[in-house]
Amino acid sequence: MKWKGRHIVTWSGFYLLLLAILTATAPFLTFYGPLEVNLDAVLEPPSASHLLGTDELGRDIWSRLLYGGRVSLTVGFAAMLVSLFIGVSYGALSGFIGGMVDRFLMRVVDTLLSLPSIIVIIGLQVFFPKSMLTIMLLIGLTSWMPIARLIRAEVLSLKGEIFVQASAVVGASPHHLLLRHVLPQTMPTIAVMAIGGVSHAILTESTLSFLGIGIPPHEASWGNMLTGVQTYILSGGWWVALFPGICITLTVLAVTFIGDRMQDRFALPQLKGGESI
């Protein structure tokens, strides 16, 4: 992305900043509450009173977009933190301990990677109450494996580096070696995986909410604004489906552009391509 690359990244950053400001100041920018039902104004097309139209319960779509953005962004960020935490600890331990333990732990990762995460989440979600917290946890719990794999590979090779060996020779504890010498070296990888994690989490949240097993319907999110939307588009209500989808796409796209640029900057060839989550 040399071509206009910098511009695209700037625009992406600008868009995300704008989005953050808009969602944070949502109460000042909307005339209707996100949950305000108005059965006299059901499925109204975009107009002066309802900027982006209304949905099947007469709720204002502009307002729901802004409040829903809060949910989607929060879930995206929090789920990324969960998966980063599990992935980095698991991968670092596996690589650092090595031997049979490492082999076993990596077999587990291989196995988990072979199961479609959406099905695993659908299975797991019955354990938990339906809430935003659940969704963050579940997305985090099902997306840490690629991070663990990469971190493990880096830790394995870093373990043999002279500066780590030297520190071990003068008596540094394994704990000290891992936290002070090995892990800081993996920071670029962690940063790039974190960015990939955010877009994965936003997309997964929207898919789950769309299927009706994500964010509960009483809270607006970009995903659950699209639940059951097939019925309304069949009767011509395109605006119900169009705007939330555009928001998701643009946000994920902006995050992806920034991640791609970071990858180039840190020159991480092993990440090049699609080995994100």
Next chain:
Amino acid sequence: MGRFIVTRLSETIATLLLGNILCFTFLRLLPGDPAVAMYGEQFLRLSEADQQRITENLGLHEPIYSQYMKWLGSVLHGDFGHSYRTGEQVSTIIARAVGPTILLMLAATLLILVISISLGILSGLKRHSAIDHAITLGSFVFMSIPTFWFAIMLMLVFSVHLGILPSSGIGKGGLLDWLKHLVMPATVLALSHIGYYIRILRNHLALTINKDFIWAMRVRGLSTAAILWRHLLPNVSVPFLSYVGMSFTLTLGGSVVIESIFSWPGLGRLTLDSAIGHDYPVIMAALLLTLSTVVFGSFLIDLVCAWIDPRVRKSILHKEVTSR
């Protein structure tokens, strides 16, 4: 090569075993009594003794490991039990759903390979040209669109406004009708995954094209076509193929969503419905089938990679040695 096959095969079997133990334990731990799922709410209104008798008949009173051993035993004999919801043989239900899914996956994979190989090569050979930027931008956009929304938008255009493609189901009469039903689901499935394939191919091509041995050939006056077919593509095919193997799970996961939206009577939709209805025998069979397909698929792809590139053979055999 022999040692390579043995090593990879034992890993494959270990993964399979571990996977189905995990699935089984996890599914049995779920709340929601399978007996209730089978007989509905009226099960709770039965007398204590009747409830117990039914639970024992289903084998649900035994400890979980013996339930698993029993289940594994019958699975190895091809018996997956009966569906809790419909009482039908699980193998019959699965067999019915496999066909449509294979069809969808084949169509999508074909689209993915044709489009991504041609665009990836084009993009990699003409790096930093306008066409490369357009392809790059396009692949990023398709990576970012939520699959389900993309499906809905296509439906809006082709089924609602233009009315030329059916929005749900699988065709019944004739080849044309059947193709019409297949076009949208397969396109959505393919396009939502295509970005990664194009990026992989492009980036590896871009890395390889600047290697000294390629320059040496240029200097000797070999044509671009000859270099591409004889030297660049074999080098790039290994990372590309191993990504194809790895991402098979993603495509299968994507088919869950797509099959639900387009009411495609396949495995993905079956799994989703069964998971929501707590139909354990069906979920287990479907998951096991998915797991085996993915694991064996990546085993086969590794074999092909090892056959193409001797370095792959070495890297797997000496994983422990070299990585230290």
